[in-house]
Amino acid sequence: MAPLLQASTVINGCNYSTVYLMKILRYPDPGLSTRCTPVTVFDDGLSAFAADLLATMRTAPGVGITAAHVGTFVRLFVLDLPDWPQPLYYVNPVILEASVETIRHMEGSVSMPGATEEVERPRRIRFSYQDIQGLSHETEAQDFHAVCIQHEIDQLDGIFWLKRLSRLKRERLVRRWEKEELRRAIG
Template identity: 70%
Template structure:
């Protein structure tokens, strides 16, 4: 597989909503492999096709090497808990920049695997946070938009100075 170039914030592509995966074929499997290699090289625990400029609804999560990678095509949140949690978030498109984001602690979501088979799962804690974060990216919502304006402006200024 290939390590691809990751779009860096504030690339306008990071604000584009992605189209659904329509073809569950060798091209999708190759894209998934490239995403996994790119995410590991970044390094990160999650990545979307949008992060590499391919605006299709594909997510890779690898929360631990022991558990291995998981691939999600066309993921969507079906329900979420009223209970929330705060967790530090960042992005492979903005390496080194993190801040706490509050999100629902549990979600139920639906997705298709790389063969196109539908699945429904529940996620809690860190896994739920990661899935929500990546689905936001597929919807064109970069994680900074989940911060208060003050925190977002402060983090953006620090990011711009680093470049």
């Protein structure tokens, strides 16, 4: 995916690296329904792409973004949760177990800015993933963290979050969002 904008990462006044802000696919782009393939190469290119993905997400803004959101259809996503000290990178994630108990939380997408709706998902999950270096992990998540992971794994599976809504809620939300998009375009 071609970068839209070049930016530098500055920490404590020191310029550490250059990142690229990438174009985010907008709903209803068919790429958002594409099932992603596993990452097989863990190298500096993957690390650089993940850093670009994080910068793109923060600019959007959002709390999570998948490689699919920028038109790269591999199983990678980044979360930058408000109460976590650093971003979380998940490669080739798989949900192994989900609780029967559910939680309802507002969700949205960087591909559909401004549109949010409450979605019900399992409250706790156990999942496996690889980190950006390719090391395998298995862990649990609950509440907002679990919701975010499930949301992003859905996207990696080609399931845009709107599909988790009832048909009526989905149609109403899309109509409102399209009207707002038209209003923004007109100015």
